[in-house]
Amino acid sequence: MKELQRSMEAREMYFANLSWPEIEARLKAKYQTVLLFPVGATEAHGPHSPLGTDSIISLGMCHRAVRELEDDPEVRALILPPLAYGVTRYAGGFPGTIHISEATLQALIIDVCTSLSRMGFPYIILVNNHFEPEHVQTLHGSIDALIAETGVQVGYVDLTRRERAQALTEEFKKAECHAGRYETSLVLAERPELVDEAVMQTLPYVPVSLVQQIGQGIKEFRQMGLNLAYNGAPAEASAAEGEMIYGILTNMLVTAARELVHGRDGRDLPGFYNRVALNPK
Ligand SMILES: [Zn+2]
Numbered sequence: 001m002k003e004l005q006r007s008m009e010a011r012e013m014y015f016a017n018l019s020w021p022e023i024e025a026r027l028k029a030k031y032q033t034v035l036l037f038p039v040g041a042t043e044a045h046g047p048h049s050p051l052g053t054d055s056i057i058s059l060g061m062c063h064r065a066v067r068e069l070e071d072d073p074e075v076r077a078l079i080l081p082p083l084a085y086g087v088t089r090y091a092g093g094f095p096g097t098i099h100i101s102e103a104t105l106q107a108l109i110i111d112v113c114t115s116l117s118r119m120g121f122p123y124i125i126l127v128n129n130h131f132e133p134e135h136v137q138t139l140h141g142s143i144d145a146l147i148a149e150t151g152v153q154v155g156y157v158d159l160t161r162r163e164r165a166q167a168l169t170e171e172f173k174k175a176e177c178h179a180g181r182y183e184t185s186l187v188l189a190e191r192p193e194l195v196d197e198a199v200m201q202t203l204p205y206v207p208v209s210l211v212q213q214i215g216q217g218i219k220e221f222r223q224m225g226l227n228l229a230y231n232g233a234p235a236e237a238s239a240a241e242g243e244m245i246y247g248i249l250t251n252m253l254v255t256a257a258r259e260l261v262h263g264r265d266g267r268d269l270p271g272f273y274n275r276v277a278l279n280p281k
Pocket residue numbers: 045053054129130178179183
């Protein structure tokens with residue numbers, strides 16, 4: 001299994017591992033290359049899971065999507081260097097959380113995607129797993145600006161949309177999903193060495209719905225009742241469940257990549273979290 005995983009981490013999966021002639025060859029290929037832009041945050045994820053949890057999950061989705069499209073005659077994928085910083089105020093009271101402003105995030109996404117579009121790559125998908133409303137809203141704003149200004153096709157699977165969440169696990173549907181069973185399972189499936197399983201097993205269930213708390217206008221984890229920067233039930237996490245969830249997430253991502261190339265959008269419109277953020281009480 002270890003060996004298999006190593007071979008899947010092939011050099012060709014990553015944009016930045018290639019040389020410029022290899023990128024040139026990609027641009028001239030018969031198939032279309034969709035660039036996957038992994039986005040996350042560096043922020044507190046409980047006492048058991050790494051600060052980079054969200055980026056690790058985004059990369060896990062990207063790895064699996066690239067593999068699934070590896071021999072596709074029409075659509076292939078390549079992973080851009082990840083953006084491991086996000087708008088992250090809720091976890092700001094915990095050491096390790098690095099916040100960047102909405103303006104910085106938007107400018108960075110627009111600059112990177114504009115540069116790639118000028119290079120000749122018309123298809124990019126933002127692969128995000130940090131769900132703070134102001135962060136998700138900024139991603140949508142960046143996509144709107146890019147489409148209006150450059151014509152680059154930017155896809156996005158917004159997991160905060162109801163129909164997306166419905167396809168995921170019970171914990172995710174209840175929005176008890178910050179470093180809980182859902183996220184911890186995904187990290188266990190991708191980077192098991194980064195989860196402190198001894199600590200994980202001692203953590204009690206924290207039944208707090210982020211959607212409810214955010215809906216009430218609360219914007220800080222401790223005030224929400226996430227005293228150790230997690231909710232849900234991390235003690236119940238497993239790599240097997242993580243792999244099962246990756247199956248669903250990867251399917252969504254691959255479908256979005258195909259839709260993007262075939263001119264059928266591939267971009268979700270803002271969901272619940274965004275409406276909350278747009279209408280603050
Ligand atoms: Zn997270």
